[in-house]
Amino acid sequence: MTRAVIESVQGITGYTKEQYKSEAGIVNFYQMPDALMAHQDRSEVNMEAPLVSFSLGHSCIFVIGTESREDRDPLPISLVLRSGDVIVMSRASRKCFHGVPRIIPNTLPTHLANNMGDDEWPVFSDFLSTARININVRQII
Numbered sequence: 815m816t817r818a819v820i821e822s823v824q825g826i827t828g829y830t831k832e833q834y835k836s837e838a839g840i841v842n843f844y845q846m847p848d849a850l851m852a853h854q855d856r857s858e859v860n861m862e863a864p865l866v867s868f869s870l871g872h873s874c875i876f877v878i879g880t881e882s883r884e885d886r887d888p889l890p891i892s893l894v895l896r897s898g899d900v901i902v903m904s905r906a907s908r909k910c911f912h913g914v915p916r917i918i919p920n921t922l923p924t925h926l927a928n929n930m931g932d933d934e935w936p937v938f939s940d941f942l943s944t945a946r947i948n949i950n951v952r953q954i955i
């Protein structure tokens with residue numbers, strides 16, 4: 815999946831699917847009141863490789879600025895990330911401060927809210943009824 819994403823944006827990132835190594839993944843489970851403060855992802859040795867981020871469940875507000883927390887020009891921009899959206903942070907945006915100030919209530923897609931016929935689905939839909947899940951994949955080295 816991540817390699818397919820990398821392939822589709824190769825012209826923008828300059829990274830081929832052969833070069834990209836999905837070496838680590840972070841899964842963030844958000845509940846409705848949760849927020850993720852502004853931060854840079856800089857634990858990776860390789861800060862040039864793109865970061866691929868998948869959204870599931872409720873939508874959120876995603877804010878991204880520049881490489882400096884203090885910058886006011888340009889101001890940070892806000893995006894709505896919906897279930898199924900994928901963002902790729904590469905080149906300059908790879909090092910930009912970003913955060914998730916809000917999960918947006920009542921934005922769970924109906925196909926995730928409805929029972930899929932699986933005995934265990936009520937457990938998932940109960941969890942998702944107030945949740946957003948983000949999976950972000952990184953190359954470390």
Ligand SMILES: O=C(O)CCC(=O)C(=O)O
Pocket residue numbers: 840842850855867876895912913914948950
């Ligand atoms: O939840 C998101 O969309 C962003 C997560 C994030 O920035 C991170 O885990 O570093």
Ligand SMILES: [Fe+2]
Pocket residue numbers: 853854855912
């Ligand atoms: Fe991040």
